[in-house]
Amino acid sequence: MTTPVLDLAFAALSDPTRREIVQRLAKGAARVTDLVQPFDMSFNAVSKHVKVLERAGLVRRTRAGREHHIALDPEPIRRIAGWASRYERFWSDRLDKLEAFLKTNRKRD
Amino acid sequence: MTTPVLDLAFAALSDPTRREIVQRLAKGAARVTDLVQPFDMSFNAVSKHVKVLERAGLVRRTRAGREHHIALDPEPIRRIAGWASRYERFWSDRLDKLEAFLKTNRKRD
């Protein structure tokens, strides 16, 4: 099983807790303990979320003694942005959609 | 339970089959039957995927007799692009170079 970058990145970011962690990390690296604070869940739950982000490459970890420093790695987000940008042309013109719809319909007539 | 737009959109797009369906729909609307073709899975499986995309707002369905026309609605993708763009500042070459510089310098300390 491949589970490529986009699969893991999209899946990781589908959870609001993890998006909030990412947002937090955009302001600077933090320890796992620091990340727990805003959430109403156990330390272990947050630790798991961090691991999911790490596996998706969204976050990188550096150990300094007993503390783990978690830092944002924005590359997968960049990849997502790249993926999404392929649909930019659809964002402004509704006409494209209509045209495409009519086109496929005409073929079958 | 809220399950807002981004949750559903990210989750829907974390599956490669569904991203492929989205890509296919970018070329024009299609029936569910048409969407099955490239995949090695049952019609029902694809039908389920379409429903997931629909629930996420990535796709809209118009019934014409017994045929359902599935068309791309790019708005959630736009939302994702908007979300991702908040991290653009991390993507710049300047910051990449700065980071690399700091990294190599720290090694010498």
Place this chain on the structure above:
DNA sequence: CATATATTCAACCTTTGGGTTGAATATAGC
């Protein structure tokens, strides 16, 4: 050394996800 702190690991539970098969439903066409 003894203890408090930062963290993972492991087992478990419940819900969700992706897939299957077998109906059921609705429309199209002869």
Place this chain on the structure above:
DNA sequence: GCTATATTCAACCCAAAGGTTGAATATATG
């Protein structure tokens, strides 16, 4: 009206996701 086609619905299976608790492990600090 009968049959083929396009689709959903429902039940089921198994794996993964998100959470919990209770260790274990490693490092600071008095």
